[in-house]
Amino acid sequence: xxxxxxxxxxxxxxxxxxxxxxxxxxxxxxxxxxxxxxxxxxxxxxxxxxxxxxxxxxxxxxxxxxxxxxxxxxxxxxxxxxxxxxxxxxxxxxxxxxxxxxxxxxxxxxxxxxxxxxxxxxxxxxxxxxxxxxxxxxxxxxxxxxxxxxxxxxxxxxxxxxxxxxxxxxxxxxxxxxxxxxxxxxxxxxxxxxxxxxxxxxxxxxxxxxxxxxxxxxxxxxxxxxxxxxxxxxxxxxxxxxxxxxxxxxxxxxxxxxxxxxxxxxxxxxxxxxxxxxxxxxxxxxxxxxxxxxxxxxxxxxxxxxxxxxxxxxxxxxxxxxxxxxxxxxxxxxxxxxxxxxxxxxxxxxxxxxxxxxxxxxxxxxxxxxxxxxxxxxxxxxxxxxxxxxxxxxxxxxxxxxxxxxxxxxxxxxxxxxxxxxxxxxxxxxxxxxxxxxxxxxxxxxxxxxxxxxxxxxxxxxxxxxxxxxxxx
Numbered sequence: 001x002x003x004x005x006x007x008x009x010x011x012x013x014x015x016x017x018x019x020x021x022x023x024x025x026x027x028x029x030x031x032x033x034x035x036x037x038x039x040x041x042x043x044x045x046x047x048x049x050x051x052x053x054x055x056x057x058x059x060x061x062x063x064x065x066x067x068x069x070x071x072x073x074x075x076x077x078x079x080x081x082x083x084x085x086x087x088x089x090x091x092x093x094x095x096x097x098x099x100x101x102x103x104x105x106x107x108x109x110x111x112x113x114x115x116x117x118x119x120x121x122x123x124x125x126x127x128x129x130x131x132x133x134x135x136x137x138x139x140x141x142x143x144x145x146x147x148x149x150x151x152x153x154x155x156x157x158x159x160x161x162x163x164x165x166x167x168x169x170x171x172x173x174x175x176x177x178x179x180x181x182x183x184x185x186x187x188x189x190x191x192x193x194x195x196x197x198x199x200x201x202x203x204x205x206x207x208x209x210x211x212x213x214x215x216x217x218x219x220x221x222x223x224x225x226x227x228x229x230x231x232x233x234x235x236x237x238x239x240x241x242x243x244x245x246x247x248x249x250x251x252x253x254x255x256x257x258x259x260x261x262x263x264x265x266x267x268x269x270x271x272x273x274x275x276x277x278x279x280x281x282x283x284x285x286x287x288x289x290x291x292x293x294x295x296x297x298x299x300x301x302x303x304x305x306x307x308x309x310x311x312x313x314x315x316x317x318x319x320x321x322x323x324x325x326x327x328x329x330x331x332x333x334x335x336x337x338x339x340x341x342x343x344x345x346x347x348x349x350x351x352x353x354x355x356x357x358x359x360x361x362x363x364x365x366x367x368x369x370x371x372x373x374x375x376x377x378x379x380x381x382x383x384x385x386x387x388x389x390x391x392x393x394x395x396x397x398x399x400x401x402x403x404x405x406x407x408x409x410x411x412x413x414x415x416x417x418x419x420x421x422x423x424x425x426x427x428x429x430x431x432x433x434x435x436x437x438x439x440x441x442x443x444x445x446x447x448x449x450x451x452x453x454x455x456x457x458x459x460x461x462x463x464x465x466x467x468x469x470x471x472x473x
Contacts, residue, residue, distance in 0.1 A: 002232070004196045006227045007204060008156035012169065012420035014148050014179045015123065016059045022122040023050030023093065030185045034128070034139040042144035044088030048383045049273050056120065056146035057277060059178045060100055061275075061287045063148055064118045066172055066294060069104030072289040072367050074278055078269035085138050085186070086125035094121035094149075100277065106172070107296065114153040122397035123147050126186075143187070148178075149278070154193070154204065159223035163216045166190060170216075171470040175320045183214055190216075194223055196230045206240035210254055211245045222247040298323055306336035314343055321359045333372055342368060346386055350393045362396040363389060369398040379403065430438045 024041035041048045064071055078096040096119075104115035125143040127136045132284035150169070156162045157204055170181045170188065175300065181188040190213060195205035195326050210226055213219045233240055246256040293301075300321075318325045321342070328340045347368065351358055369386055374380045380388065380403055391402045 003198055004225070004231050005199050006158060007197060008152045008159070008162050008194045009154040010150075010156065010162060010225060011153045011191040011193070011209075012150040012152075012166070012251060012445055013189045013191075013374050014122075014150065014173060014181065016148060017043075017179055018053055018055045018057050018146055020053060020055075021144040022056055022120075023144055026144070027119065028069065028145050030182075030187075034137070036140060037141040038143065042145075043140055044090075049232075050093065052274060052277075053146055055127060057100075059146075059176075060118070061118050061284070062176050062290060063150075063173060063178045064101035065284070065288050066176055066291050067104040067106060067115055067118065067150070067169075068102075069101035069102050069115060069118055069277060070339060070360055071284055072098065073280075074098065074276055075100045075119075076276040077274045078268045079271050080121075081267045082265075084124070085136065085248045086127050086140070086143070088125065088140060088143060090121060092124060093271055093274070095119035098276075100148075104167060108161055108167050108168060108244040113155045113161075113165050116151045116153050118148055118150050121147050121149060127296060133277070146319065154195075159161075159220040160229070162192065162223055163220040166216045166219060168295070168411065175295055177320075182287060183216075185214055190219055194226050194230070195235065206242050208242065208254075209244045210255065213224045214249070218247060218249055221256055227253065228256065231332060239299055280432075295320075306330065308336060308340060311346065312337075319358075321357065323364055325358050325361075329368055329372075329373060332365065333369040335372065335376075338372060339368070340390075342372065347391055347393075348390050350390070354393075354452075361393070363392050367392050367399050374399065374403065 006185075015028075018028055020026060021042055022041050023357040026039050026042055028039065041050060061071065065299075075095060077093050077100045080094045080096065081091040081093040082088050098119045099119035102116065103110045104118065105297075106115065107113075123142050123145040125138055125140040128139055129136050152165070156165060173179050173181055173188075179187055183189070192210045192213070193207050193448075194210065195207045197203065198207045208226060208230070210222045212220050230240060244257045246257045247253075248255050276295045298319040299313045302308050303310060306313075308316070315322075316326050324341060326343055331344070332337050333339060347361070347363060350356075350363075369382075371385050371392070374388075375382060375385050379454060384403075388399045388402050391397065391406075392399050395402075406445075414434060
């Protein structure tokens with residue numbers, strides 16, 4: 001592949017977080033019974049008229065501003081004609097020649113990936129293909145759900161860069177609360193355009209569009225495969241034809257779907273039933289004030305302000321809820337690195353194992369701060385703290401109450417500690433002999449036995465010192 005380079009552009013479709021659809025009042029709630037969230041407008045009945053959803057326009061503007069786009073003072077909707085069972089009107093209301101915004105960009109590893117356009121449109125319905133029949137069913141619940149489409153310039157140079165672009169874009173949109181970006185529910189979908197050319201060539205090669213990718217990893221894998229396929233074809237002297245391909249995740253290959261349509265095939269013309277969108281500076285300033293701090297800015301602040309590593313800051317700012325949780329803890333406890341370790345380690349493991357979002361965590365920032373404070377004050381050991389965290393997560397009880405009711409406070413009685421240490425030494429003659437023979441790992445065994453007997457309620461350092469005191473007599 002060294003004599004060839006990849007040229008990649010992305011088309012990202014993002015469902016907006018509105019309660020009603022783009023051009024009617026039907027609900028956008030995911031998971032409802034098929035065709036239970038429809039009306040004559042979104043079902044495409046003749047004689048119905050669309051009405052623009054103001055909230056969708058505001059969310060689209062918010063995304064465009066955050067992505068450094070140039071907002072069009074005047075934009076308008078168009079009809080995009082194509083015939084498919086899940087498109088009841090036989091056209092989609094979108095934007096074409098006069099989109100909402102243009103000329104934006106996202107930084108990926110300090111390189112700007114340009115965004116060509118961002119426009120508003122309505123989603124299509126969904127086809128369901130039962131496994132036990134040679135027919136398809138149509139669900140129009142998704143029909144007319146508001147979307148923004150974000151189209152990049154062909155600036156992306158590798159499949160991994162495409163994956164990073166999508167990750168950064170998703171973070172921005174989630175921070176803005178423009179979309180939940182849930183790919184499993186279809187809230188974020190991506191089509192990728194890829195061509196290859198020899199290094200040094202200025203023109204573009206023959207482009208293939210890849211669809212049916214349900215994760216960022218699938219996008220990367222599909223582009224890796226398709227890049228190799230196109231290069232192999234060229235090396236064999238074969239002609240490439242522009243078209244659309246599907247990603248087969250089971251076989252890990254792309255498969256031909258159809259010959260690519262051109263813009264003229266869609267017979268775009270201005271939507272006669274909708275007025276143009278006209279924005280003045282006052283409205284744009286008002287929306288801009290709602291954007292707030294974005295992920296990259298917050299990450300840089302975490303590195304400089306809290307002296308976190310780039311990795312820690314990246315993880316903690318990956319989602320707005322995690323970053324908010326972290327800052328609430330630090331406001332109460334300080335100790336940013338210690339707080340970061342607890343969030344990224346034990347708490348994240350509990351959240352993942354139960355598929356719980358951090359905003360719904362039973363361990364509130366106040367409770368996590370209590371646990372950290374009890375460790376620092378010597379009330380509990382680090383081992384006990386993990387037990388308390390688990391119990392707090394399971395029950396929602398305050399950590400201090402858990403420690404009190406379960407008798408988990410740290411043992412400070414020196415005689416009690418001495419008694420346990422002596423007991424462990426007497427019960428472990430082989431380990432004692434190994435230690436005295438110079439095998440240092442035997443000490444770790446003895447520490448572990450002592451911690452088990454005390455149920456972790458003695459500091460490991462105290463246990464180690466006591467053991468050494470008796471072993472070295």
